[in-house]
Amino acid sequence: MSPFDGDGVWLRCALHAHTTNSDGDLPPRHLVRHYESAGYDVLAITDHWVRTAEPSTKRILVIPSAELNAIAPTREHDAHVVALGLAVDPVLPENEFAPLEQVVAWVAENGGVPYLAHTYWSGLRTEQWWNCPGLVGVEVWNTACELEVGRGDASIHWDEALEHGRTVYALATDDSHRPGFDSGFAWTWVRAHEKTQEAVLEALRTGMFYGSTGPEIRSVAVSDGDVLVHCSPAASVTLYSGRCHGARANAGRLGYAGHSEILERDDRGLITSVRLSRPFKAPYGRVEVADDKGTKAWTNPLWTA
Ligand SMILES: [Zn+2]
């Protein structure tokens, strides 16, 4: 199943954001208004060790969530786990944080969907988390980490886990602490049966979404031999599918075609429809669309080994 097949609504979701309940600038009700005005459909408030449960409004569904610390294997690294849809209040440990595996299991047992936040910012090695049972995914993009120190893009970590044979989904989030300055740059388009907390969490558990900082992915069709993508005007469309494999279409002056064929362009020559060749026996495949401003969109893995 892919979010591009079947029925359901597309919901623009902000899945990582802080309020004055931890280290954010706005009180919860103002953060809700902020994301509502910015055109989002869903907001998960993820304060550090606080489950913020602000009421939803007519326009925006608010999902009570939290961000928890954990110790990644080798004990040197503080890992942050976003607990989406957590049903109980977390309790900050008095001494040490628990190991990553325990935190992930606790989140899942208590109704939440666990995603590992900002792996590049945290300095985590992929092998510290790729075998963690119950971990649903990571953040491929975290705006705050990018704006602060340039470590927002964790796509290489994602590829390492996928190539290792681990099915991992990936969100694009703002991780906003200063709304207006570090918000509205990233979102996750969730394909849900309906706009309810249960349906959104189910889609997040099963990879029925894609992340974006700009481009729209309109359809993706996978066959044995290729992947067909329709998207908003793109400077490049790439199929990532393991080391030394893959395909890419490039717009622009020379428009190098790497195992690809551009099927449609807009009047500026940017790509709106493309066929990417699927390498034989590629362990996984995921598509990335980049526009001419440098913003991107990332599908979840279209297949895994
Ligand atoms: Zn964090």
Ligand SMILES: [Zn+2]
């Ligand atoms: Zn955060």
